[in-house]
Amino acid sequence: MIKIVVAGFNGRMGSTATKMVLANETFELVGVLDPLEQxxxxxxxxxxxxxxxPIFTDKETLLSSQPDVWIDFTMPEFALEHTQFALENRICPVVGTTGFSEADISFLTNLSKEKKTGGLIAPNFAIGAVLMMEFSKKAAKFFPDVEIIELHHDNKLDAPSGTxxxxxxxxxxxxxxxKQGHLDEVETLQGARGAxxxxxxxxSVRLPGLIAHQQVQFGGIGEGLTIRHDSYDRSSFMGGVALGCKEVMERNELVYGLENLL
Known part of the structure; x- marks a missing residue:
C-alpha cells in the first residue's frame, strides 16, 4: 500500500487526484494540504x-502522516518549495503544477540524486498528450517548419503551457x-506571431469552457500535418498520475516528463 498526500486538494486537479487516490485499492490517502483550509x-x-x-495547513505537520508520495497540484509559486521539501524528507513527489524553469528542474534533479529519492514532474499526465509530443518529435525530423497552438481554460496562470x-x-x-516566416515580416500588433x-x-489561447488542448501544426511543400490532443475532462490525467505514483517508488531520482516512465 502506497501512502499518499495531496497538496492543493481544493483545486480542480487536486480534487480529481484526491478522488483517484481514494478509489485506488493500492493507494492510501493519509493527508491533504491546504494552508487556508479551516x-x-x-x-x-x-x-x-x-x-x-486529516487536513494539514502546513507541510511540516504533514510529515506526521509518514507519506511515501506527495502529489502536487498547487500554484507555480509554491511548487518548487513543495517539491524541494518532499525530496529533502525523502517523499517521492509527483508534480503536475507547471511553471518550473530549467534551473529549477536541474536543482531538483540533483537534490533527488543526493537523497536517492524518485520523483516525477510532468507538464501533462494524459497518455494521449505524451504520445502527441512523441509523434511531434518524430515528425519534426521531416517537417522543420512547425507552430504550436495550446488552448486552456481562462483560469490557467502560466503561458505558454508546460506541455x-x-x-x-x-x-x-x-x-x-x-527562424520561420518571411525574413522581413513585421508584427503590426505586438505578439501576433506568438512566442x-x-x-x-x-x-496560447485562454477561453472559458476549455480544459487542455494542443495542436502541433507542421507545414511542408504542398502538404501539411496536424497532430492534436484534447482533454475533455480532468479525469483524463488520472491514469498518468496513478502510474507516476507507482513508478516513482521504484526509482532513485527525479524525472521530467511522463514519457520517461512509459
Missing part, C-alpha cells in the same frame, strides 16, 4: 462524508534552430 478533516466535506483523512514548452524542447532535440522558441512559434 476544516480539519475531509469528512467535513459532503463529497467525502465517509472519509477520515507546449515541453513539446518545443522535444522538437528542438531533432530540429536545427530556424519564439528556437525560431518555432508558440501561441
Amino acid at each position: 476544516k480539519k478533516n475531509l469528512s467535513e466535506f459532503p463529497e467525502y462524508a465517509q472519509v477520515d483523512v 507546449a514548452i515541453k513539446t518545443a524542447e522535444m522538437i528542438s532535440q531533432v530540429r536545427e534552430p530556424k 519564439d522558441y528556437d525560431g518555432m512559434r508558440i501561441h
Whole structure:
C-alpha cells in the first residue's frame, strides 16, 4: 500500500487526484494540504462524508502522516518549495503544477540524486498528450517548419503551457534552430506571431469552457500535418498520475516528463 498526500486538494486537479487516490485499492490517502483550509478533516466535506483523512495547513505537520508520495497540484509559486521539501524528507513527489524553469528542474534533479529519492514532474499526465509530443518529435525530423497552438481554460496562470514548452524542447532535440516566416515580416500588433522558441512559434489561447488542448501544426511543400490532443475532462490525467505514483517508488531520482516512465 502506497501512502499518499495531496497538496492543493481544493483545486480542480487536486480534487480529481484526491478522488483517484481514494478509489485506488493500492493507494492510501493519509493527508491533504491546504494552508487556508479551516476544516480539519475531509469528512467535513459532503463529497467525502465517509472519509477520515486529516487536513494539514502546513507541510511540516504533514510529515506526521509518514507519506511515501506527495502529489502536487498547487500554484507555480509554491511548487518548487513543495517539491524541494518532499525530496529533502525523502517523499517521492509527483508534480503536475507547471511553471518550473530549467534551473529549477536541474536543482531538483540533483537534490533527488543526493537523497536517492524518485520523483516525477510532468507538464501533462494524459497518455494521449505524451504520445502527441512523441509523434511531434518524430515528425519534426521531416517537417522543420512547425507552430504550436495550446488552448486552456481562462483560469490557467502560466503561458505558454508546460506541455507546449515541453513539446518545443522535444522538437528542438531533432530540429536545427530556424527562424520561420518571411525574413522581413513585421508584427503590426505586438505578439501576433506568438512566442519564439528556437525560431518555432508558440501561441496560447485562454477561453472559458476549455480544459487542455494542443495542436502541433507542421507545414511542408504542398502538404501539411496536424497532430492534436484534447482533454475533455480532468479525469483524463488520472491514469498518468496513478502510474507516476507507482513508478516513482521504484526509482532513485527525479524525472521530467511522463514519457520517461512509459
